[in-house]
Amino acid sequence: MLTAESTGFWGTRYTVAENGIPVTTWDNDWWKSGGTFELAGRAYHVRSTMWGSRFTMLDSGGAVVAEAERVGHKNWTVVAGGRVxxxxxxxxxxxxxxLMDGERPVGVIKQTGIxxxxxxxxLPGLPLPLQVFVLAVLIVHWQNSNASGG
Structure with a gap:
């Protein structure tokens, strides 16, 4: 079980914990849609398009690690390591x-504090960096939706 708890007044920083043990901190960018986190000594940068429906996770060298598409739609995807x-x-x-396996739900992400x-x-079966990416994408998406009134 992974949790992300806001630790900043403006919701710009989240402590991410796995089974109650902190593993990283997600930091929202103040002026851009995205942010950064470090996990197991590796830095990751998350960026989105202007409309926030597509997100990319890059490693410190700028290589694409994962991409999320159609975020905000009923069905959306994450592509990483050759898997969808x-x-x-x-x-x-x-x-x-x-998280779906065909038509069967196999994992869940919930807002625990509106x-x-x-x-x-x-999110069973997803590597930890990918799980953090998914949480970060949803944090940014929900914050942008709340800010725009939608």
């Missing part, structure tokens, strides 16, 4: 997403 991971929004009104923006995730 499908996600589905449960409802327009619930802060919940499912006002705080905290999240929890159970």
């Amino acid at each position: 991971y499908g996600f589905r929004r449960v409802s327009m009104f619930k802060g919940e997403q499912h 006002l705080s923006g905290n999240l929890s995730a159970d």
Whole structure:
């Protein structure tokens, strides 16, 4: 189980923990849509398009590690390591997403605090950097949606 808890007043910093043990800190960029985190000594940068429906995770050398597409739609994907991971929004009104295996949900991401923006995730089979990327993408997406009133 992965959790992301806001530790900054403006929701720009999140402590990410695995089974209660902190593993990284997600830092939102102040002026851009994206942010950074470091995991196991490796730095990652997450960037999005202007409209926030596509996100890219880069390593410190600038190589693409993962891409998320159609974020904000009912069905969206993450591509990493030659694999495609499908996600589905449960409802327009619930802060919940499912990791899908075909038509069967195999994992879940939930908003655990609507006002705080905290999240929890159970994403079996995804490497830890990819799990953090998924949480970061949803943090940024939900913050942008809340800021725009949508």
